[in-house]
Amino acid sequence: MGTVKSSHSTHPAAKNQDTIRRFTWEIASINVHLQELRYFWAKALGISGPQWMILMALADLDQGEGVPVKVVSKMLHVDPSFVTTQSKMLEKKGFMRRKTSDEDARIVQMSLTDKTYKQIASLASQQEALNEFIFAEFNDRELATFTDKLTSLKNRLEKACLKVAIDL
Template sequence: MNSAISILRDCVVPATPTRSQNRVQRRVEKGAQSDDFVSKSGKLLRGGIEMKQAIGRELRQGPDSVGRAKRGASNESEAKNQDVARQLAWEIAAINVHLEEIRYFWARTLGISGPQWMILMALADLDQGEGVPVKVVSKMLHVDPSFVTTQSKMLEKKGFMRRKTSEEDARIVQMSLTDKTYKLIAGLASEQEALNNFIFAEFSDRELSELTGKLAALKKRLEKASLKVTMGI
């Protein structure tokens, strides 16, 4: 009877553990805690390694990929600029051809050549009543002074201009247009004005002024570029 009651009590209320059982239990609990610590430590270690690897990849790839993107954008922009520059050069070359055709048309009306017409136009723009030196005209036309000298002598023979030695320096020859030439140019003024209005019809005065300024700046850069090419730089 007592043994039966003892068995029943043990089923309802856990029996008090012995010392040996307590030691075993503590070892089991410590082992479980140790395993749990090792498991957590392993997870933290793996997480740290993965994070370190990710940061390493970002450090290796990040700046490089950004650099590649910037270089790619820069190269693409430079390529576009080169294309635009080539197109602009072709447009300027075409404009020069058409201007040359127009110059020869006006020159034929006077029975002279295109370059001779340009010399007359330069004198008409530059002369302030005292004549214009050969060097000044040659600089404006971007030709050698000897060319201007030769052509101006031919124009003088045809009665289109006067040549006289400067009173201040005998080495300088002053050129000026004759009254005959001024009258001929004045007779063409209305036709030239009508043609200019047609050519620049799509430009306002402000736009035309800005375009002229841009072209003047481009001309200066081209002059410097020509010197660089000549000097082999």
């Protein structure tokens, strides 16, 4: 007498669902490991993981004019008040400058200090070596393609969240 297999594992859509579940667990695990790395880099500067993310967002976004709190909060998917509170702490520690916009007094432009750029630069070789290890299986084209697919998935997930919110 053989074992009875669940129709769950033989139905094509069910197999797809199994793969999707596995994929979402892998992404969750990747997020945990990325968070651990963020805390490692943050600790090197004596700040928190979320504060590190704010500094990294500014390093990526600032074109010399500073970056509004709202733009950073949107990039990090956090409330603007959180960025405001954390950026004030970072300013006190000398990691960033906060300046009221000349065009609109309600907008605060944030930028990194020279001290912060130097500290980030001092970690660059470690970060590059780690990235080489992490992404060793990808050539440049494969990594770009994979990143594009993840961006597309992220955009669909954002739309799915809106759809679920509307439907509830």
